[in-house]
Amino acid sequence: MASWMTRAKEQRLIREAALGDREAAGDLVRTYQHGVFAYILRLCGHRELAEDVVQEAFVRVLTNLDRFDPRYRFSTWLFTIARRVLLNQQDKRWPASDSDRCTTTPGRGRVGLTRPLADEDSRDSSRDAIQRALMELSVEQREVVVLFHQHDWPIWLIAEQLDLPEGTVKSHLHRARIRLRALLAAQAEELGGAWDDVHREEAWL
Amino acid sequence: MTSPVPAQPGREDEVLRLLNECMDAEGSGDVRRARSLFRQGCAMDAGFAGRLELFRRDAGGLALPPASPDFTGRVLAAAEERRPFSAFPSRRRVTRGRAIAGAACLALIAGYFAVSQVLSDPSSGAQPIGSLVAASRADVSESFSTISGAMEDLRRGLAAPVREITSPPVAGQHVRFALLGDGGVRTASTGVAPTRRRLSLGDTSRYGLGPALTLPDSPLAAAITRAGHAHAGLPARRFAEEPAIALFSGVAGERSIMFSALAARPGRTLLGAKSVPSASVRPLPPIDLDHPDLGEDNRLFQR
Numbered sequence: 001m002a003s004w005m006t007r008a009k010e011q012r013l014i015r016e017a018a019l020g021d022r023e024a025a026g027d028l029v030r031t032y033q034h035g036v037f038a039y040i041l042r043l044c045g046h047r048e049l050a051e052d053v054v055q056e057a058f059v060r061v062l063t064n065l066d067r068f069d070p071r072y073r074f075s076t077w078l079f080t081i082a083r084r085v086l087l088n089q090q091d092k093r094w095p096a097s098d099s100d101r102c103t104t105t106p107g108r109g110r111v112g113l114t115r116p117l118a119d120e121d122s123r124d125s126s127r128d129a130i131q132r133a134l135m136e137l138s139v140e141q142r143e144v145v146v147l148f149h150q151h152d153w154p155i156w157l158i159a160e161q162l163d164l165p166e167g168t169v170k171s172h173l174h175r176a177r178i179r180l181r182a183l184l185a186a187q188a189e190e191l192g193g194a195w196d197d198v199h200r201e202e203a204w205l
Numbered sequence: 206m207t208s209p210v211p212a213q214p215g216r217e218d219e220v221l222r223l224l225n226e227c228m229d230a231e232g233s234g235d236v237r238r239a240r241s242l243f244r245q246g247c248a249m250d251a252g253f254a255g256r257l258e259l260f261r262r263d264a265g266g267l268a269l270p271p272a273s274p275d276f277t278g279r280v281l282a283a284a285e286e287r288r289p290f291s292a293f294p295s296r297r298r299v300t301r302g303r304a305i306a307g308a309a310c311l312a313l314i315a316g317y318f319a320v321s322q323v324l325s326d327p328s329s330g331a332q333p334i335g336s337l338v339a340a341s342r343a344d345v346s347e348s349f350s351t352i353s354g355a356m357e358d359l360r361r362g363l364a365a366p367v368r369e370i371t372s373p374p375v376a377g378q379h380v381r382f383a384l385l386g387d388g389g390v391r392t393a394s395t396g397v398a399p400t401r402r403r404l405s406l407g408d409t410s411r412y413g414l415g416p417a418l419t420l421p422d423s424p425l426a427a428a429i430t431r432a433g434h435a436h437a438g439l440p441a442r443r444f445a446e447e448p449a450i451a452l453f454s455g456v457a458g459e460r461s462i463m464f465s466a467l468a469a470r471p472g473r474t475l476l477g478a479k480s481v482p483s484a485s486v487r488p489l490p491p492i493d494l495d496h497p498d499l500g501e502d503n504r505l506f507q508r
Contacts, residue, residue: 022281029277037273051274058280063288130266148232149267155229174225180263 010074018065025062032075033058035151036082042146044086045135053089057082079151080161133183141176144169220250228260 010031016024036057041050060081061068068077134142143162147153155173159166223246230239246253 025284026277026281029280030275033276033280034270034273037276038270041271042267051276055276055280055283058276059283059287062280062284128271130263131271134267146267149264150270152232154233170229173229174222177225177228177260177263178221181259184263 011070014065014068014070014074017062018068028062028074029058032078035075036078038150039079039146040082040086042131042134042150043083043139043143044090045131049086049089049093053082053086056089057085060085076157076161083161129184129187130180133180133187136183137176137179138172140164140172141179144172145176145180148173216249220246220253220256223249223253224257224260227257228264231261232264 010028013024013028013031017028033054037050037054040053040057041047044050044053057078061078068074134146137145140162144158147158147161148155153161155166155169158164159169162169164172223242227239227242227246230236230242243253243257246257250256
């Protein structure tokens with residue numbers, strides 16, 4: 001998902017919104033809402049949570065626009081804040097002590113969900129094979145594959161965002177693709193060919 | 206003792222690596238590399254193209270954005286609750302307040318240096334504040350009277366040039382001038398600026414310059430006190446360390462008017478020592494003051 005406005009226009013909107021221009025703030029939200037929502041929803045697999053996170057992230061961004069460093073991309077800043085909000089919300093909803101639902105990435109102190117879906121969420125996402133498969137990936141794999149394929153972020157930017165070496169990002173990306181393919185193939189097999197033609201292919205792994 | 210590595214898994218790993226590398230290259234827009242990897246993969250595995258297509262479809266599924274609600278209304282409402290948009294202008298007021306406070310600080314510092322300059326004058330000695338203020342006022346009025354007097358001299362053509370510039374200086378040349386009042390400096394008279402015309406520099410604040418003095422009916426067109434920055438057409442260098450009166454063309458852009466005279470007055474450094482004034486000249490061909498396109502930023506007043 002690319003940016004939909006020129007950088008100059010983006011900078012102008014940010015300046016105006018920082019000065020309290022409601023219209024400019026609205027334009028910023030309208031421009032980036034779909035991208036950040038898709039990112040958060042793919043990460044957590046929980047629509048209601050994703051909506052809460054996106055709303056909170058935008059509110060934080062709009063009330064702290066004067067702290068934005070224009071040397072950086074606005075979308076990167078927004079995604080970083082949204083990601084932090086998500087992790088905070090997850091900590092509140094599913095405390096880290098619940099080892100069945102959460103995992104801590106060794107050495108980084110990051111807490112992320114591995115299987116966050118409640119029953120109703122499973123129902124909501126049952127039609128979304130990709131989402132179900134994504135939720136089977138590790139947090140790092142999910143995040144990397146979403147940023148690369150959904151948001152077209154280059155490897156170096158993902159590495160910067162996740163504070164990981166580029167080689168590690170590539171490694172996560174490669175494993176994520178292979179795992180995703182295996183999961184989708186297994187789903188296709190389970191459904192006995194009632195899948196769409198994308199997933200009706202014979203499993204090859 | 207190790208068992209021999211089966212050929213098939215190793216080959217499969219290599220195929221998977223090529224598939225991934227090919228996807229990376231495609232995602233990065235590196236078509237040449239993607240083609241090369243594709244050829245390698247096909248040479249290794251007859252089903253490589255089909256498998257790559259499955260990878261692509263998975264990635265395509267990821268790229269499809271999920272249906273998203275419109276957050277605009279609720280976000281703006283929530284932001285309004287946390288910090289009302291109507292309160293944002295108060296930030297502007299705060300900023301303005303900071304600016305005023307900053308200006309006050311600068312004025313205080315400037316006042317301090319003005320006083321310190323007077324105090325540094327050995328003839329002044331210790332004086333009461335009232336005397337200092339009076340001295341400062343006298344200093345300022347003396348400066349202006351000196352300027353006016355010198356301008357008048359120049360206007361009358363009586364000022365003997367301390368240094369004659371016989372040809373327009375090269376671009377960026379930094380010329381030092383004698384003190385105004387002791388004598389003016391006159392470039393070779395090219396008859397550029399017609400008499401009976403009055404040229405006023407336009408928006409001098411644009412160049413960070415001080416007030417302009419105009420001399421009607423004089424080839425000496427304008428003077429600027431305390432040149433902070435060079436004219437846009439001059440090299441971007443500061444004159445702040447050597448405050449001077451300089452004559453600049455007021456016309457932005459390529460055109461410039463070559464003044465027939467330049468004048469400068471001594472400046473004072475922050476430590477109170479007098480410095481040699483300086484100015485720069487832009488050697489562009491003269492233009493007719495009647496030219497219709499002198500630039501909107503500069504107001505040309507004709508008598």
